[in-house]
Amino acid sequence: MKTKELYLIAHNIRSLHNVGAIFRTADSFGVDKVYLTGYTGAPNGKNADKISKVALGAEQFVAWEKKVQLGPLIKKLRASGVRIAVLENNIQRKITSLPNFKPKFPLALILGEETKGNTKQILDLADDILEIPMHGQKESLNVSVACGVALYQIRK
Numbered sequence: 405m406k407t408k409e410l411y412l413i414a415h416n417i418r419s420l421h422n423v424g425a426i427f428r429t430a431d432s433f434g435v436d437k438v439y440l441t442g443y444t445g446a447p448n449g450k451n452a453d454k455i456s457k458v459a460l461g462a463e464q465f466v467a468w469e470k471k472v473q474l475g476p477l478i479k480k481l482r483a484s485g486v487r488i489a490v491l492e493n494n495i496q497r498k499i500t501s502l503p504n505f506k507p508k509f510p511l512a513l514i515l516g517e518e519t520k521g522n523t524k525q526i527l528d529l530a531d532d533i534l535e536i537p538m539h540g541q542k543e544s545l546n547v548s549v550a551c552g553v554a555l556y557q558i559r560k
Contacts, residue, residue, distance in 0.1 A: 409436050409510035410558065411486065415474050415526070416442035416517040417547060420451055424458025425548035426515065431462040433555040438468040439477055439512075446470045478512075478529050486510045490530040491554050492522050493544055499535045502557045513554060518547050 412435050414426050423445050430438050440446050447455050447463040449470075455463055471477045478488055487508050492499070514530070516522035527533060536545065536553050545553065 409486075410555075411435065411437050411439060411481065411510070411512040412551070412555075413439045413441055413474070413477065413512055413514040414444045414547075415514055415522070417444040417515065418518055419547075420445045420454035421458050422518065422546065422548045424455040424463070426551050427455065427459040427462040427466050427468070429548065429552045429555060430466050433552075433559050435466065435555070438466055440468060440470045441472065441474045441477060442517075444470075474514075474526065475529070481512050484510075486512050487531045488512050488514065488529060489532040489534055490514045490516070490522050490527055491534050491536070491550055492516065492527065493535045493538070495521075495527070495533070497527060497533055499533045502534050502536050502554060505532065505534055505557065507558050511558070513551075513558070515547050515551055 412430050414423060417423055427438060445455060482488060489511060491513060514522065514526060534554065536550055
């Protein structure tokens, strides 16, 4: 296992355009594998052309795997020494502001559902809960944009 190994877990992402953007972003930051969990669409699924249109081919060379259930995947990753981080905001839990996060690799970053975010059960499985500080009127970013911000900071 590489010392800077990095995984993305896209859980319950509705928009195939967001999935495509996540693949393209994963490629640019050297993500080792993207896991598509829950109802997140896959590059070989229905309407895969929507993913491909935004990913611009990144879905063809970024390793990926479709897993319906998130819990067993997290247990498997953790058993192989992978730390689990969740990107979330506006929650009443101990969080780490992304600029203050000191990543420990190997690391898997979970991106959650676009409007509801991550569930309590997912947050309970995390080693770290990360938040992107917001300075404007809106309280969150699009999931694919948040993915890019987080990966930039993690790889920095």
